[in-house]
Amino acid sequence: MKMRRTTREKIIGFIIRFLIALLFLSPFFLSVSYSFRTDTEIMMTKGVTLFPRKAVLENYVWVFKHVAIFTYLKNSMLHYIMIMGAQIILCSMTAYAFAMFEFKGKKILFNLILFSMMIPGEVVLITNFLQVQSWGLANTYLGMVITALISSLGIFTLRQFYMSLPKDFKEAATLDGCGDIGFWLRIALPLSVPTIASMAIYEFVTIYNRYMWPLLMANKESMYTIQIGMDMLKGAESDNLGVILAGAVICIVPVVTVFVIGQKYIIKGMVSGGVKG
Amino acid sequence: MKKKEQIQPMLRRRRFNPTPYLMLIPAVIFFTTFTFYPFAKSIYLAFTLTDQKGIPKKWVGLDNFKFLFSQSDFWLIFRNTFVFAAIVGFGTFLIAMFFAAICSDEKPGNRVYQTMFAIPMAIASAPASAIGMFLYKQSGLLNQLFHTNILWLTDGKWTLYSVAFLTIWLRIGSSFIFLLVGFRAVSKEVLEGAIIDGAGPVRRFLKVTLPLASPQVFFVVFLNITGSFKAFGQIKMLTGGGPYHKSETLIYSIYRTGILQTRFYRACAYSLVLFFVIFIMTRIQFFLEKKLVFYK
Numbered sequence: 001m002k003m004r005r006t007t008r009e010k011i012i013g014f015i016i017r018f019l020i021a022l023l024f025l026s027p028f029f030l031s032v033s034y035s036f037r038t039d040t041e042i043m044m045t046k047g048v049t050l051f052p053r054k055a056v057l058e059n060y061v062w063v064f065k066h067v068a069i070f071t072y073l074k075n076s077m078l079h080y081i082m083i084m085g086a087q088i089i090l091c092s093m094t095a096y097a098f099a100m101f102e103f104k105g106k107k108i109l110f111n112l113i114l115f116s117m118m119i120p121g122e123v124v125l126i127t128n129f130l131q132v133q134s135w136g137l138a139n140t141y142l143g144m145v146i147t148a149l150i151s152s153l154g155i156f157t158l159r160q161f162y163m164s165l166p167k168d169f170k171e172a173a174t175l176d177g178c179g180d181i182g183f184w185l186r187i188a189l190p191l192s193v194p195t196i197a198s199m200a201i202y203e204f205v206t207i208y209n210r211y212m213w214p215l216l217m218a219n220k221e222s223m224y225t226i227q228i229g230m231d232m233l234k235g236a237e238s239d240n241l242g243v244i245l246a247g248a249v250i251c252i253v254p255v256v257t258v259f260v261i262g263q264k265y266i267i268k269g270m271v272s273g274g275v276k277g
Numbered sequence: 278m279k280k281k282e283q284i285q286p287m288l289r290r291r292r293f294n295p296t297p298y299l300m301l302i303p304a305v306i307f308f309t310t311f312t313f314y315p316f317a318k319s320i321y322l323a324f325t326l327t328d329q330k331g332i333p334k335k336w337v338g339l340d341n342f343k344f345l346f347s348q349s350d351f352w353l354i355f356r357n358t359f360v361f362a363a364i365v366g367f368g369t370f371l372i373a374m375f376f377a378a379i380c381s382d383e384k385p386g387n388r389v390y391q392t393m394f395a396i397p398m399a400i401a402s403a404p405a406s407a408i409g410m411f412l413y414k415q416s417g418l419l420n421q422l423f424h425t426n427i428l429w430l431t432d433g434k435w436t437l438y439s440v441a442f443l444t445i446w447l448r449i450g451s452s453f454i455f456l457l458v459g460f461r462a463v464s465k466e467v468l469e470g471a472i473i474d475g476a477g478p479v480r481r482f483l484k485v486t487l488p489l490a491s492p493q494v495f496f497v498v499f500l501n502i503t504g505s506f507k508a509f510g511q512i513k514m515l516t517g518g519g520p521y522h523k524s525e526t527l528i529y530s531i532y533r534t535g536i537l538q539t540r541f542y543r544a545c546a547y548s549l550v551l552f553f554v555i556f557i558m559t560r561i562q563f564f565l566e567k568k569l570v571f572y573k
Contacts, residue, residue, distance in 0.1 A: 014386055017379055021393035024376070027446065028397070030418065031408050047421050090303050097300035109301055116312040118559070122507050122528055123552040126535040126544045127315035127322065130331035150307045180296045209401035211510045216536060230403040231514060234410070241411060248407035252400055259399035260392055267395075270451065271458050 028252070035059055035245035042241055059246035063233070069250060071222060072229035075141075079214070079225055080207045082145045084200055091154035092192065096184045098155075099162035100170070117152050122212070129216050137217075144217045144225075148207070154199055157272065161195045162188055198265035201258065205266065208255050226251050316552075323545040331541040341546045350522050357437055358506065358526040358554065364441040365448065365505035370498045372445065373452035378482055380453075381460035391457070398450025402510025409443045409515050436516045436524035443515070444508050452497045459493025460486055491569070499562040506555055527551040 022029070034042060036055040063069055098110055121128075128147055137143030165188060173183045211227045218224050224232065233247040259266060323341055325333035345351045376394045380387060397405075412418045413429035420426055429439040463486050471481045487494065509528045512518055518525030518533060525533070527547055535544025 010384070014384075014390075017390050018393075020376075020379070021390035024449075025393055025396060027408050027412055027418075028400070031411055034411065043416075045421075048418055090307070093300045094304040097297040101294065101297035103294070103297045106297070109305065112308060113304065116308045118556070119312050119316050119552070120507065120555055122509075122531070123548045123555075124312060124315035124319060126331075126531060126541055126548055127318040128311055129535070130541065131310075131315060131318075134330075147311050150304055155304070180294070205399050209399075211402055212532075227401055227403040227510075230407065231510075234407070234514065241414070244407045245411060248404035251404040255399050255401070256396060259396065263392060263395065267454055270454060 031245045032249055035242055035249050037242055039240060039242055059240075059242040060250070062240075062243050063246050063250065067229060067233060067247070068221060068224075069226070069229065069247075072224050072226040073254075075223060076208055076225040076227070078141060079145060079210070080204060082141060083148050083207050084203055086145070086149040087151055087154050087203065088196055088200070090150045092158050092189055092196070093184075094150070094155050095158035096162055096188060099159045099165075100180070100184075100188075113152055113155060121147065125212065125216070132217070139218060139220050139223050141223075144214050144223070147213060148210070151203075154203075157199060157269070158192060158195060160272075161192050165191065198262075198269050201262035201265045202269040204258050204262075205255055208258075319545045319548050322542050323549050325542055327541040329539050331539075333542075337542075341542055345543070345546055345550075353522055354525050354527060354530050355550075357522075357524065361437060361441050361444075361508070361526050362502045362505045364438070365444050365508070366498050366502035368441070368445045369448045369452050369501045370494070373449045373456055373497065374487075374494075376449070376453050377456035377460050378486075380457060381486070394453045395450040397447050398454075400447060402447070402508070403514065405443060405447055406511050406514035409439070409511060412443075413439050413515070430516055431520060433520045433523035436519065440508075440511050440515055440524050441505075443511050444505060447511075448501055448504060452501060455493050455497050455500070456490065459490030463489045492566075495562070495566055495569070499558070503555055503558055506551065506558075527554065 030048070030050075033051060036057070036059070037045075037052040038054075038056050038058060041053060094113075098106065132138070132143050132146060135143075137146065169187060170183060173187060178186065209227065210225070214225050214228055215231070218228055221229075221232075230247050230251050233244055322331070322333060324336060324338060326335045326337055327333050380391055380394070400408075410417070410430075414420075415426070415428060417429075419429065427435060429435050467485060467489070468481060471485050476484065506526070507528060508526070509532065512524060512526065512529045513532065516524040518529045527550060530547045531544050531551065534540045534547060
């Protein structure tokens with residue numbers, strides 16, 4: 001039986017897999033490498049080279065000088081804080097009501113939320129755009145986040161958590177004179193902090209990467225998120241590949257950092273929300 | 278009637294508690310305002326002609342749809358949407374399956390390349406399109422690497438595929454994770470049994486792991502198909518749907534007719550078509566899932 005593998009085979013296996021992964025990510029790594037090259041070097045290079053002959057920062061300098069990249073990043077962060085803040089309050093509120101109470105019409109209201117998931121945001125994009133614009137909310141932060149303030153996924157995740165709380169907790173709290181809202185704010189919500197934290201990490205990737213709705217809402221440069229700013233970079237300095245790649249790298253680094261650090265939570269959130277549905 | 282009589286004493290005994298209703302008000306308002314009402318309005322607008330501000334001016338019945346269905350462009354876009362979905366759906370699945378298969382046995386050090394396979398899922402369409410330009414430009418990476426001179430982003434023969442391959446790259450990460458979870462859940466005993474029966478690694482994977490992970494396999498294929506219907510940024514930034522709608526899918530048509538041309542009535546008609554496409558796909562998914570998926 002050759003079932004036992006030797007250490008050497010293991011190491012070779014690891015290296016082969018690592019090379020496959022490296023190849024898979026090569027478009028990204030090469031983008032980083034090319035973003036440190038001068039324009040002339042990019043044009044003169046025949047074929048593909050892994051490293052720049054001389055690494056320069058001029059593309060990054062150009063981006064920071066000519067594009068309001070910090071404004072874009074600030075807008076993206078504000079975007080995230082507003083959506084996440086609203087989602088934490090509204091999703092947990094809704095989830096709590098569904099998990100902790102028996103009331104007339106509960107099933108109908110719950111189905112309402114299930115039905116809403118059957119209508120993708122892309123299908124109602126145009127009418128939402130007309131509506132939000134007619135309220136005068138184009139080019140405002142509120143307009144840019146308003147369609148994302150609740151997520152059905154968030155409601156389901158938190159509902160699942162609240163339903164797992166032992167009934168004794170509630171009874172003991174009621175005996176001590178703690179009302180429904182008090183129990184939510186003082187006990188259930190604090191207990192759900194780990195769930196909310198993993199939701200917040202997962203949502204960072206989603207919200208930071210939002211593209212279509214902010215594109216429709218923001219027509220002023222001062223309102224652009226980093227994604228929209230990226231898009232405009234292409235138009236600004238049409239064919240300068242180094243600059244465009246530098247912009248892409250600046251845009252990708254924060255979100256990939258969060259992803260790598262928080263991947264455990266992101267994967268947990270994905271898997272629990274996904275396959276069951 | 279009888280039922281009511283039974284319920285009422287119970288209700289009387291318990292004092293009516295308004296708290297859950299109050300707590301649900303924001304959610305109900307939100308979903309009504311941003312999902313149900315706009316959906317109803319989309320249906321309505323699709324049967325009218327609208328002005329520049331999106332206000333309906335005239336009821337035209339089915340004319341908008343008749344017009345769409347008589348256009349060869351519409352059928353090209355419709356076909357593109359499905360070709361794109363098929364390439365993205367199965368392409369992503371096959372590559373993610375390969376990656377998940379080589380990572381499925383848990384070993385120390387796995388975390389590193391596992392993370393690497395997952396990373397593109399964190400990359401948004403805008404920076405991905407910048408990377409796409411770098412790959413596909415006439416003087417870009419692909420042409421340099423293969424000594425070709427293909428116009429990946431402007432030649433109608435290639436544009437749809439160029440966008441689709443970039444989309445696959447972006448989508449592999451999440452599919453990889455779902456499949457990895459599925460493959461790892463396959464019991465070691467069953468696999469060892471297969472080894473004793475003399476099945477090689479490939480056979481073991483095809484005959485044991487894959488069927489046992491069929492719920493995840495199914496989920497991933499359809500996740501990517503429905504996801505591909507919503508792929509917008511890369512189409513807008515790489516090809517703009519061109520040339521001559523050759524890389525345009527329904528989602529881009531909504532944007533083009535609604536936002537670029539302010540023909541909101543036509544954009545709403547496209548929206549409804551997209552809705553039905555997604556709706557029917559999810560029905561097919563549920564139907565096939567019941568029939569084909571192997572549950573223990």
